[in-house]
Amino acid sequence: MLQLPDSPPRMKTLVSVDESYNLCRHLIAKYSTTFYLSTLLLSKEKRPAIWAIYAWCRRTDELVDGPASAMTTPETLDLWEQQLEAIFAGQPKDNFDVALADTVQRFPMDIQPFRDMIAGQRMDLYRSRYETFEELYLYCYRVAGTVGLMSTAVMGLDTTRNTAPWNREQQPYVPIEEEIALGIAKQLTNILRDVGEDARRGRIYIPLEDLARFNYTEQDLFKGVIDERWRSLMRFQIERARQFYTKAERGISYLSADARWPVWAALTHYSGILSIIERNDYNAFTQRAYVPQWQKLRSLPLAWMRSQVF
C-alpha cells in the first residue's frame, strides 16, 4: 500500500480531496497513535494538512525501511522525487498525494525540506555507520528536522507574540532552529529506543566516536552487552537528546496559539521515552521503551498548562 504506484499514474482516476485526507488519517492512526493523538488537539483546518504531511513522510520512510525496501534503489527515490515535484505542481499522481497537493496549495510551503527528507532516506541506502555526531546530525536533520519545517508551515506563527508594539519595523522571530530541534530530539530518541532492532539489521546510528569515548565496541553492541560502559554511553546520548528537547521548548511560544498544546503534547510523549529507557536500566536491546496510552493521556493537562504559560 505504501509503495510507488505500479501502473502508469496518468491513466488512473484519483480519489476526491476529502477521500484522500481520509486515507491519510487512517494511515497516521494506524502507524502512530502518538502523532495522531497530538493532531487531534489541532484546529479542524490544520489537522488534515498534518495528516497529509505525515502520510508523505511515512511513505517516504517505508521506501527504505518497510517490508518491500529490499526492492528500493536510488532510481526508486529519483522517481519518488519526481512524484514530489508533481505534487507541488498541482498534479498529484496517486490517491495519497491528492491531499498533500491540496495542503501545499492551502498552506504555501517550501519544497526543499521534502527534497531533503528524500536525501536523508537515500543515506539509509548506502550508510550503516556514522563516525561523528556532526555526520549523524545531518542524517537527523534530513529525516526528522525537516518535519518541523513542513509542519510549522501549517501550524503557523503567532505574529503578535513576535513583534513588540513599539517596534513594528522589526522582523518577527521565526523559530527555525527550534522547529528543527524537535525533529532532531525525536530522531535521537528513536535511535536510542531502536538500538537493538537496528543492530539486528547491521546498523549503528550512535556515532562511533561516542562508542570509542566510552570504550564500548561494535561487537559489544551487536552482542547487547549492558555494563557500566554502556550505561555511561547511554546517559551521554540521553543528555544530548534532552538538550534538543530543551531548545525546542523555547520555540513553542512563537507558534500560533492553537498549535502550542499539540506540540507540547507531542514533545512530552517523545521525551517520556527517554525516561522509560532509564527506567529499563538502559536495556534497549531486548526491551522496547514505550509510553503507555494512559500515561500519554494523563500528560495532556500538563501539556495544556505549559502551552498557556510558556
Ligand SMILES: CC(C)=CCC/C(C)=C/CC/C(C)=C/CC/C(C)=C/[C@@H]1[C@@H](COP(=O)(O)OP(=O)(O)O)[C@]1(C)CC/C=C(\C)CC/C=C(\C)CCC=C(C)C
Ligand atoms: C517551534 C517548534 C518546536 C515547532 C514544532 C515543529 C514540529 C511540529 C516538529 C515535529 C518534529 C517531529 C515530530 C519529527 C518526526 C521525526 C521522525 C519521527 C522521523 C522519522 C524518521 C525515520 O526514523 P526511523 O526509521 O528510525 O523511525 P521508524 O521506526 O520507522 O518510525 C521518520 C520515520 C521520518 C518520517 C517522519 C514521520 C512519519 C513523522 C511525521 C510527523 C508529522 C508530520 C506530525 C508532526 C506533528 C505534530 C503535531 C508533532
Ligand SMILES: [Mn+2]
Ligand atoms: Mn523507519
